[in-house]
Amino acid sequence: MLSIKNLVVSLKNEDKKILDGLSLEVGNGEVHAIMGPNGTGKSTLSKAIMGHFLFEVNDGEIVFNGVKINDLSVDERAKLGIFLAMQDPTVVDGVTNSEFLKSAYEEQTGKHIDYFKFINDVNKSLDDLKFSRDMIHRHVNAGFSGGEKKKNEVLQIKMLKPKLIILDEIDSGLDVDSLKTVAENINEYKKENPDTSILIITHYPRILEMIKPDYVHIMKDGKIVKTGDMSLAIETEQVGYNE
Amino acid sequence: MNKIIYINNDCVFDINKDETLEIYHYVVDKSVNIKINLNGENAKVIYRLSIISNNDNVCKVDVNHVTSNTESKIICHGVNTGNKKLEFNVTGLVSKDISKCVCKEENQIINLKGGESVIKPNLLIRNYDTFSNHAAYIGEFSKDKLFYLKSRGISDANATKLLMEGLLLGDGDRENVIVKEFVDNLKEAYNG
Numbered sequence: 001m002l003s004i005k006n007l008v009v010s011l012k013n014e015d016k017k018i019l020d021g022l023s024l025e026v027g028n029g030e031v032h033a034i035m036g037p038n039g040t041g042k043s044t045l046s047k048a049i050m051g052h053f054l055f056e057v058n059d060g061e062i063v064f065n066g067v068k069i070n071d072l073s074v075d076e077r078a079k080l081g082i083f084l085a086m087q088d089p090t091v092v093d094g095v096t097n098s099e100f101l102k103s104a105y106e107e108q109t110g111k112h113i114d115y116f117k118f119i120n121d122v123n124k125s126l127d128d129l130k131f132s133r134d135m136i137h138r139h140v141n142a143g144f145s146g147g148e149k150k151k152n153e154v155l156q157i158k159m160l161k162p163k164l165i166i167l168d169e170i171d172s173g174l175d176v177d178s179l180k181t182v183a184e185n186i187n188e189y190k191k192e193n194p195d196t197s198i199l200i201i202t203h204y205p206r207i208l209e210m211i212k213p214d215y216v217h218i219m220k221d222g223k224i225v226k227t228g229d230m231s232l233a234i235e236t237e238q239v240g241y242n243e
Numbered sequence: 244m245n246k247i248i249y250i251n252n253d254c255v256f257d258i259n260k261d262e263t264l265e266i267y268h269y270v271v272d273k274s275v276n277i278k279i280n281l282n283g284e285n286a287k288v289i290y291r292l293s294i295i296s297n298n299d300n301v302c303k304v305d306v307n308h309v310t311s312n313t314e315s316k317i318i319c320h321g322v323n324t325g326n327k328k329l330e331f332n333v334t335g336l337v338s339k340d341i342s343k344c345v346c347k348e349e350n351q352i353i354n355l356k357g358g359e360s361v362i363k364p365n366l367l368i369r370n371y372d373t374f375s376n377h378a379a380y381i382g383e384f385s386k387d388k389l390f391y392l393k394s395r396g397i398s399d400a401n402a403t404k405l406l407m408e409g410l411l412l413g414d415g416d417r418e419n420v421i422v423k424e425f426v427d428n429l430k431e432a433y434n435g
Contacts, residue, residue, distance in 0.1 A: 050394055053386050078396035090391035094409020103405060104395035139409070140391075156395060 001197045002026040002049075002164055007060035009041075009048045009222075017058070018044045020222035026164070026197050031190075033200040033208050035233060036219030037241045042201045043087060045219075046168045050084040051077050064164065079108055081163030085153040085170050092140035097152065098122075100140050101159055108160055125158040128188070130181050146173030154185050165189075166199045171207040183210035205233040249421040253277060256288070260310075263287040267415045269425035270294040275302035281313035291318045293411040293425070295432045296358075297325040301332060306346070308337045314345040320410050321351070323358035324432050330361040331379075339369040346375040353384055353410065355403075404433045 002024070009019035018041045026032050036042050048055050049062055051074040062069050069077050092100065101122070102113050126133050129151045141149050150170055157165055165186070171179055187210070190196055200211060208216070208230060216233045218226040220241065226232065247265040253276045258264050260283025268277065272295060279288050292302060306315045315335060323329040335346040346368065352360040364377040384406045392402035407429060415422050 053390060073399070074390060074393040075396050075398050075402075078394055084394055086391070086394075090385075090387050092388050092391060092406070092409065094413055095392075095405050099405060099408075100392070100395070100397075103392075103397050103401055107398060107401060108396040160395060 001028050001030075001065055002199070003061075003063040004049075005061050005063075007045075007048065007062065008058040009044055009055050010058055011054060012056045018055070018222055019048065021060070022219075022223045023060075024217070024224060026199060028195050029197060030215065031198045031200065031211065031213045033202060033213040033216045033233060034219055034224075035202060035205075035216065035236060035241075038203075040219045041222045042219055043168055046084055046166045046199070046201055049077075049166060050074060050082065075107070078104075078162075082166070083157055083160065083162035083164065084166045085150075085157065085168060087169040087172060089141050089149045089153055091142050091144075093142050095140050096137055097140055097155075098136045101136075101156065104156070104160055121159060122155075125155050128158070128185055129155060131155065147175060147178040150174055150182055151178065154182055158185065158189060161193065163195070164197050164199065166201070167207075167211075168201045169203070170200070171202055171204060179207065180210065183207060186211055205230075205237050208233050249415070249419050251421050251424070256280065257282055258286040258288055259283040261285045264289075266290045267419075267422070268292045269411075269415075269421050270302075271425065271428040272297050272300065274300045275304070277304045279304075279306045279315065280309050281307065281315060282309050284310055284312045286310065287314040289316045289318070291413060291415070292320065293413070293415075294319075294321040294329070295411070295425075295428060296321055296323050296329040297327065297432070299327045299329075301330045304331075304333045306335045308335070308341050308344045308346060311342045311344065313341075315347065316345075317348040318413075319348070319350045320413070321360070322353045322355060322407055322411060322432070323360050324355050326357045326359075328359045328361065330363070332363045332365070334365040334367060335375065336367045337370050337373050337375070342370050342372040344370070344373045344375075346373060348377045350378070351380045351410065353407075354382065400433070407433060 004024040007019050007022045008017055010017050034042055057070050064080055106113055122136055131151050216228050217224045245263045249267045251269050255278045257280045317333055319331050321329050331350045333348050337344050337346055348364055350362045354360055360381045362379040364379050366375050368375050389402050
């Protein structure tokens with residue numbers, strides 16, 4: 001599904017390489033986790049896949065389902081089925097969640113929304129996420145707690161049905177109950193859509209005990225230095241990244 | 244007494260003791276001249292200006308705290324769609340013998356093209372016992388907000404449209420006839 005070869009990424013107009021020859025293969029339906037110390041380029045990788053405006057791909061290629069996406073716009077990548085659940089989701093004042101989701105759904109599917117179905121689906125997803133139904137009328141992430149912002153990301157996943165989900169530190173700032181709710185909803189989505197692949201970026205193995213990875217990668221200095229299974233995550237937590 | 248009104252023309256407002264007036268002002272490509280007098284104790288005003296501007300326009304808003312214990316909150320939002328000049332000239336006046344007032348203003352102009360925009364936030368506060376602040380922003384829509392919207396599959400044009408609607412319509416009643424007329428003009432603005 002996702003094939004990254006020898007990716008070199010820097011901040012725009014700066015020479016320093018943040019990703020330095022990173023390669024990664026994610027197959028259909030696989031769950032991969034990336035761990036690594038602060039500043040090693042984990043979030044940069046997620047943003048580079050999504051085409052963030054701050055970063056420039058200097059070399060290498062990102063291929064998604066056979067399509068090289070290096071030069072695609074952000075919305076084109078999303079329309080292919082890539083979803084980045086952000087570490088700190090952006091507040092968009094003045095735009096309600098309802099307008100936002102409706103626009104995203106219509107653009108991704110190319111169809112006008114069926115309001116009755118849309119409202120039913122949204123309400124069901126909000127109930128699953130233990131989220132107040134009135135949030136849909138609130139402005140996107142405005143006045144949301146950290147946990148509510150993360151749940152809003154999962155709501156969007158459930159409504160937009162992506163093929164590749166990148167969870168960039170979805171566990172940061174979540175209490176144990178909210179983390180459990182978020183993980184349960186992601187697992188449920190994965191069960192309903194078994195071909196969906198997931199890339200989890202995290203510092204802690206706790207979320208990996210809830211969303212089980214097939215592969216765990218350790219990143220250091222802008223590249224993947226070690227790959228293993230869940231035992232690698234547990235071992236790394238015990239001994240740290242320098243061992 | 245609390246009152247909410249929707250306008251699309253210049254007006255002078257005299258707000259009396261214990262009255263609260265919330266004004267939604269929607270303007271398409273013309274200059275604005277608004278005067279608000281807070282005449283009695285506990286008089287309050289929330290004034291929201293939303294303007295789409297394609298030519299040279301000046302929006303002048305004057306708020307005079309005539310009496311102590313009065314409150315004003317002025318919010319002016321504009322989108323400069325062309326390459327001309329949009330100016331906000333917003334003045335809050337609290338004279339020396341008037342105390343315990345709240346005088347706030349927030350101004351924002353988004354330049355969609357190469358237009359020149361100016362904000363003059365004037366707080367003429369002569370009394371020390373006043374709570375006052377202002378904010379002013381001129382520039383493009385936030386790249387972070389555009390990225391977030393686009394990362395969900397929304398095109399650049401539609402993301403800009405959503406942000407324009409969010410900035411200009413705010414929480415105004417979209418069923419109101421003045422707002423509906425403004426929305427039609429907004430659609431024309433982002434379509435062309």
